Amino acid sequence: MPIVQIDMIEGRTTEQKREMVKKVTEAIMQTANCPADAITIVIREAAKQHIAKAGILMSDK
Amino acid sequence: MPIVQIDMIEGRTTEQKREMVKKVTEAIMQTANCPADAITIVIREAAKQHIAKAGILMSDK
Amino acid sequence: MPIVQIDMIEGRTTEQKREMVKKVTEAIMQTANCPADAITIVIREAAKQHIAKAGILMSDK
Amino acid sequence: MPIVQIDMIEGRTTEQKREMVKKVTEAIMQTANCPADAITIVIREAAKQHIAKAGILMSDK
Amino acid sequence: MPIVQIDMIEGRTTEQKREMVKKVTEAIMQTANCPADAITIVIREAAKQHIAKAGILMSDK
């Protein structure tokens, strides 16, 4: 703990994800005051036809 | 907010998902009394061997 | 299945939630083509200081 | 209810998942005192570059 | 990893939860072939008016 789940649109590179988990972990360590190895992050990528805002699929915008 | 996460078996068409997010968004707007663009929906599809009911994989039924 | 998780700000009445689950269930039945009793919904309410948009807590807006 | 969501690294066989959902369901039935068919499990598999511990992707370890 | 999230109706005792996390962890260790300390479980309790089946709140059944 903490457990961080990030749902986002597919398409980021592994390098972007590598930086993302590094910086998100630092952000939580510093503010929640917990050790780095207590923090687990799961990234789940979604296709644009699997996300909707205001009732409209991202793939239709 | 609200954030809606829908886990379901894979296999629906994009047209079905398009209608689903439209109608689910309307249902929440009307009852939770919030604007459409505050509502985000994420659909996550699962293979039948990744869902179980009563301890049995859907792919085994 | 489908499983629907709705995270939203606390404060809706039980009557609003009753209508919400009824209408969301109908929306999914009609579009995903599945029986009503296959649909489970979990509502999770969050305090305004537990939700953020653009890096700002809802309780600070 | 209960609804059980398991996020784990990809790579287990269907036979492992079949045993997992059987045993997890039994564990919950026995301890939460609920019937088997009330228990739904969703398994979500993640690639190693989608999970991080201590700020480092599993694929980098 | 694995991360296990269990959403269930409120009302179980701490002793029941203690047994549940013990047995669920054993079930996953044995079948997913991973060490116990890699397994994190989060229990989230919901009031009966926050869960619906077939479009009806559990508190209305």
Next chain:
Amino acid sequence: MPIVQIDMIEGRTTEQKREMVKKVTEAIMQTANCPADAITIVIREAAKQHIAKAGILMSDK
């Protein structure tokens, strides 16, 4: 999108959460290359008897 869900043990102050959502949002903006207002964060707090590691409740450690 992205949607970030953070499950953690209860007990952080509102000031800690305020800083957390600010820094986590910045971390994702910079690395996923998306605008701040596309990022929603939900914090869910859990009591120590609702989290387990290695089959043992945090409240028993």
